[in-house]
Amino acid sequence: MRNSHSRPGAAIPAALAVAAGLLLGACSTDGVLSLRPEANVGDSGSAAPARGLQRLVPSDPMMVGFPRWNPPAEPTATMPAAEVACRRNLKRLDVKFRNLAPIDDGGACRVDWPVEVSAINGVEMKPAATLSCAMAETFSRWTRSELQPAARWRYLSGVKTIHQGSSYSCRNIRGSGRPSQHSLGNALDVMRIELKNGRDIDVRKPGWFAFRERGFLNSVRSDGCGHFNTVLGPGYDADHADHFHFDIMPRKNGAVACR
Numbered sequence: 001m002r003n004s005h006s007r008p009g010a011a012i013p014a015a016l017a018v019a020a021g022l023l024l025g026a027c028s029t030d031g032v033l034s035l036r037p038e039a040n041v042g043d044s045g046s047a048a049p050a051r052g053l054q055r056l057v058p059s060d061p062m063m064v065g066f067p068r069w070n071p072p073a074e075p076t077a078t079m080p081a082a083e084v085a086c087r088r089n090l091k092r093l094d095v096k097f098r099n100l101a102p103i104d105d106g107g108a109c110r111v112d113w114p115v116e117v118s119a120i121n122g123v124e125m126k127p128a129a130t131l132s133c134a135m136a137e138t139f140s141r142w143t144r145s146e147l148q149p150a151a152r153w154r155y156l157s158g159v160k161t162i163h164q165g166s167s168y169s170c171r172n173i174r175g176s177g178r179p180s181q182h183s184l185g186n187a188l189d190v191m192r193i194e195l196k197n198g199r200d201i202d203v204r205k206p207g208w209f210a211f212r213e214r215g216f217l218n219s220v221r222s223d224g225c226g227h228f229n230t231v232l233g234p235g236y237d238a239d240h241a242d243h244f245h246f247d248i249m250p251r252k253n254g255a256v257a258c259r
């Protein structure tokens, strides 16, 4: 009750704003349109506008585990050639995926032509990952040319499941005002890799005695640098102590951040 006398003052501008909104709506037919939240439409402008329900999905980083409602893409939308070519590559790489409707959560948070990946070359993706097609393709190439051979070589076993912790997610890089590559569907966090022989390889830094785990994780991580533009993992900072973060953010001069 300490600040009870400051409340009426604060309430007046809010009430005025509501009244102004109502007036706008009342005196012009397109008033309803002007009340839509302003989203950064960028330069491409090729995507169909997102349907209302998508805006209701929480995009708070604390809600990463909240199941996102992923509507399939409209069959009528005309897909750019690069996106068509990317999907052809996904099929060639034996990726199980479906096209999703455009994602636009406002600001930098948008993926014009997202895909939902549920398996790569026989390896399940759990839960299914929402990614840009370019990221899905890069991750699939890494899975096939680095992850699967490394598991066969070190454990004489195939990879059953990739357990991911975050794919598309509307958020900033922690401690900065810059949007994370997760906001563009260009990043994927890997928490755990489950092998067909029942072994679970947790990305959390294994103990000094776990030679094989450490060797396996170090090799898939360093080989990732040849595919992704950013690879972060345990030992980099506290935020990445329990997962690998892979993304395809382009950098000047083709530089790669591998830590």
Ligand SMILES: [Zn+2]
Residues within 6 Å of the ligand: 166, 182, 187, 188, 189, 244, 245, 246
């Ligand atoms: Zn990440």
